[in-house]
Amino acid sequence: MNILVSGGGIAGLATALELGNRGHQVTLVERAAHLRVTGAPIDVRGDAVEFASRMGVLPKLREQRIRMAEHGVFVHADGSVAARLPVEEMSDSGDDIEIAREDLARTLADALPESTDIVFGDSVDVLTDDGAGVDVHFVSGRAERFDLVLGADGLHSVTRRLVFGPERDYVRHLGLYVALTDLPAEARTDRADRTSPLYNYPGHLASIARYRNKAFGVFLFRSGLLDYDHRDLDAQKKILLDAFAGHTEWKIPQLLDAVRADPEFYFDSVSQIHMPTWYRGRIALVGDAAHCAALLSGRGTSLAISGAHFLAEELEDAGGDHTVAFERYEQRQRPYVEFAQNSVTDGGELIVPSTQEAIDVRNARLQAVAA
Template identity: 45%
Template structure:
């Protein structure tokens, strides 16, 4: 039942889903707008149940070998002097560059069919399946369609309606791009703040290429989310007058990078992640925003659960989609509580920045993190081992 499954999006959620669907005996096809999986991106965390998923895929040892090896966050003043540091290392988790994780997942999804350089133009559901029209390939029939195509999901728009009904703006915009590694301290994320703004540089210990980060507070802006030139103009204007010594070089390098990425700090909230034979996964369904630090975790665990519930239900999407939603939503709800993270990275005022720096220098933050980890471990339920129903 429901063997032919189309996945839109070849990023973390889509590739993980393709692996597990193929492993459970389904026939996944992945369509991706770009000509290949996107290689760039920031550092992402594999933690808690996501570690279990990666171990069951046989990828965790390789992920540890590719770990970014970042010690923590360092906050600096305008003269580039460190005023506070947070050690973010956790022996139970791994931080890896997004592009490295995607490359591992692409190898693991080798049994899936891939349609690169194409996207879905229309979906027509009926009782027996979904007719999918593509921008380039001929129309085809699938039993199910899964949208794993990001916060601005095309599948969500086609099957659920305009994104304005689901995206909640969180009053900030962010950008990241390649930068000169000489501008930051090795193995640290260096951050400089002015009220409502953060400029920073990410220096992986295992990668020669550094990453520039920019976040600024703003009411909702009217722009085309695919217009990179407009994105660069917005960031250039927001950070043109930063007093931090490395800021100008960091900004110039970022604006020159063809892989420059910009978007709103926003979340996706939906009452249901499925509509008939169409379901959503990853940021398309529940984007928690980069401020959550949980994008990869949610994508890996959610895709594992979706494929597993389809297997356990023998392909019955009505049963599987409901179980997937019920099992994964509590984790999503918890990870979408991002208020403290935003205040830590981007204080609204100089006074807030001083309070942040003082708190960071105290042992309270690490103590709170340790308590939270113990509570998570104590309340966590084992991730199911799914099997295909006979």
């Protein structure tokens, strides 16, 4: 089949790989000018480890495995250690693979069959499904017809909007925003330092994550849903800078300077997507576009991998009958999604306590556990 995958994140790359491995002709369109490989280390866990194995990428993922979370420490404003991050409370089993998002994305991209056509800097604009195929009009003006279109374009999926309606009908905001910024200066000056410090003040987290010779800042803050252009980098930076304005303690000023200078700054809401169904006709959604579980679940990447695997396997088993395949894909993927979405129960209180009292109680509890 001639299949369009919209979005080159983990879900899009995994889907393109699974379909390409089964002989489909895949075109992958990514809106950014290049693969977006930034991001904090993420986890491949549970059955996703087995699916990664079937994709042929598991040995490479194991090679690149890191253990950053083990070095996480909550710190006071003066940098002294307040408590250790409870890694055991946050992982499933020793089989989990913690890996830099960039390494996972590059490994999947490198494994794509040569026949994969990757188009950067474009986006679907109009999708017309006439029952026998989908006519796709792109923002660039290009037009092409595909047998199937798979939307793997993330939390703010344009495919979802075009086919199922506005994001507001499906989004469940968890009351937090997340931002990531590269810290090249910190990586150079603090090479010997393996710790990943996390500093809280009520409703806010600023932290430095380190792995190998890299360092980047991670921010979380509590806020209701904000209205801004998801593609306007300056607007995103302003929201983050305003949220941490007036705080000169710990390393916040340096981290905010890094945000100002970073062309790859990442900012998004911590929200889930709940949809009654993920397909219509010849168009289906995969990954965050269909069922974002939010970073608090720690399972978005594993869901992207399992979804890609089920979708491609079911298309093969159904002999290309997409109606049967999409239905079975959804049946197999749903339980994983429900588990992941339901696993977010504390609204991020562990890593972003809402009050000073909650920060103190958390630290005391973790100190007691460690003693």
